Amino acid sequence: MHFVGGKDELTTQGMTERFVSKLKNPRSAIVKVAPDMGHTGWEDLELGY
Numbered sequence: 001m002h003f004v005g006g007k008d009e010l011t012t013q014g015m016t017e018r019f020v021s022k023l024k025n026p027r028s029a030i031v032k033v034a035p036d037m038g039h040t041g042w043e044d045l046e047l048g049y
Helices: 011-019
Strands: 002-005 031-034
Touching: 002 011, 011 031
Parallel strands: 002 031
Antiparallel strands: none
């Protein structure tokens, strides 16, 4: 599972999706977008997975 912030301008959703698409088995990975997150503050987020 790969998490990305919807407001992250450093590691964007597109970058994350391209990374996952290059994995040996990209269907085994899930990209979860936290729409209101930027690049920082993840330590305070309750991911609930």
